[in-house]
Structure formats: structure tokens, C-alpha cells
Amino acid sequence: MTTRAGKPRLDPVALRDLTRDGAGPRLLDVRTPGEFRTAHIPGSYNVPLDTLREHRAELRHHLDENVILICRSGARAAQAEQALAEAGLPNLRVLDGGVMAWENADGPLTRGPERWDLERQVRLVAGALVLVTGVVGLFVPGLHLIGTAVGAGLTVAALTNTCAMGMLLSRLPYNRGPRTDLDTVVAALRGAS
Structure with a gap:
């Protein structure tokens, strides 16, 4: 499967192989902070899609060429891929099926307090x-x-x-969780370099 940019998506098994030794690609999870706190792939960094879009030029300077974008199902990650590609960051890949596919493939997750994901909130x-x-x-x-x-x-x-509706719901305090601003994101990315 390919993204809008025509690049191949990465399946969960391939991502697990890349991250097995701990020296794999940079994992950016573009879901809301609340969704990220509920469950995320170990070693991933939370850069909410709105923050990524707004600060993509600044983020570009803190990302290497080996970046995997993650969201719940792959749709928001594809939007993030397009935004970062427009900022000049090449060689981005999207985790096909997102965290749902990762979990279905028995990939490890770091879990926090349970919350409804954004898609379920929109349906409600x-x-x-x-x-x-x-x-x-x-x-x-x-x-x-x-x-x-x-x-x-x-x-x-x-x-x-x-x-x-999802963008509006993502701004509710329930979904925002702890504030994720550019300085926090950059500090985390620098600390991992």
C-alpha cells in the first residue's frame, strides 16, 4: 500500500523488525495527547497533528531522514507526511493501519489511563x-x-x-491531556539524538 506521496507504507511486522534493537527510526505519533497517553508504541514521540502542521519548518531541523509517522489508523499520519514533505523532509513513512494494526499484530504498547479515541467520540x-x-x-x-x-x-x-468534528473534539480538555508545545517536542527530540 502507498501513501498520497506514492511512498510505500510500513506494515507493523516491518516496523517491529526495525525497532527490535532499539536503534530504529524516529517514531512520531500525531494523535492527540490524550490518545497518546492511553496507548502508544514504546519509544515514540507525541507531536499532535495540529502542532506538527503549525511548526513543521522548525520540526524539520530536529528530525533525521528516517521518520515513521503513526496515528490511530493511518489517516492523520498521511496528513502529517504531506505536511512534513511540503516542509522539505524526505523519506517519511506511515505505519499502515496505525496503532490499531500494531496492536492487532501483537506489537508492544505503553498504556496509560483508558480514554475513548477520537473516532469513537466523533461517532457518539x-x-x-x-x-x-x-x-x-x-x-x-x-x-x-x-x-x-x-x-x-x-x-x-x-x-x-x-x-x-474530530478537529473540534481534539481541542477539548479531555483530549488535550498534558500540553504539548513545540519546546516540549523539540526537547524530547534533542534528548533522543
Whole structure:
């Protein structure tokens, strides 16, 4: 499988082989800090997608050429790959299937407090909006159109591989976890060099 940039994705077995001796590639996990705290691949660094996009030029100077991008399923990592490639960082790879595939392949995970992942939160909020506006719309004319708008938003999210609702939910304190700013990220990357 390849990413939008046409580069091959890395499967979990290949990543495990690369990281077996501890001297493997730099692993950047672009999920929210809350998702990262719940479960992450040992040795990975949390650089949330929003932080990465905003500071990609600065981050480029602290990354070597051997970088693997990770998220829950691979979609956000592909977006991060595109952002870093635009900043001039070559030779990026995406973990195919993300942390879900890694876990399914029995890859080790560092676990923290359990939280709902962002995709599950989006399904809950979207489903609740459609359900509530559908039922209340029986009594209040036109209210059911909110559910139609949510459906349209989900369609656009699927077609563009982005999610406005997910981006909004990622800003909630529940998902942010400890603050991840550029200085923290750079300090962690320098410490590993």
C-alpha cells in the first residue's frame, strides 16, 4: 500500500523488525495527547497533528531522514507526511493501519489511563445529533435538517480524509491531556539524538 506521496507504507511486522534493537527510526505519533497517553508504541514521540502542521519548518531541523509517522489508523499520519514533505523532509513513512494494526499484530504498547479515541467520540457526537434532531424534528419542523447537515459533514470528511468534528473534539480538555508545545517536542527530540 502507498501513501498520497506514492511512498510505500510500513506494515507493523516491518516496523517491529526495525525497532527490535532499539536503534530504529524516529517514531512520531500525531494523535492527540490524550490518545497518546492511553496507548502508544514504546519509544515514540507525541507531536499532535495540529502542532506538527503549525511548526513543521522548525520540526524539520530536529528530525533525521528516517521518520515513521503513526496515528490511530493511518489517516492523520498521511496528513502529517504531506505536511512534513511540503516542509522539505524526505523519506517519511506511515505505519499502515496505525496503532490499531500494531496492536492487532501483537506489537508492544505503553498504556496509560483508558480514554475513548477520537473516532469513537466523533461517532457518539454525530450519532447523538442525528438521533436527537430526528426525534425532536417530529415536533419542531425543520430541526431534522441538523441531522442532514451532520450527514453531509461526515460525507465530506470521508471524501477529503479530514474531519472538522474530530478537529473540534481534539481541542477539548479531555483530549488535550498534558500540553504539548513545540519546546516540549523539540526537547524530547534533542534528548533522543
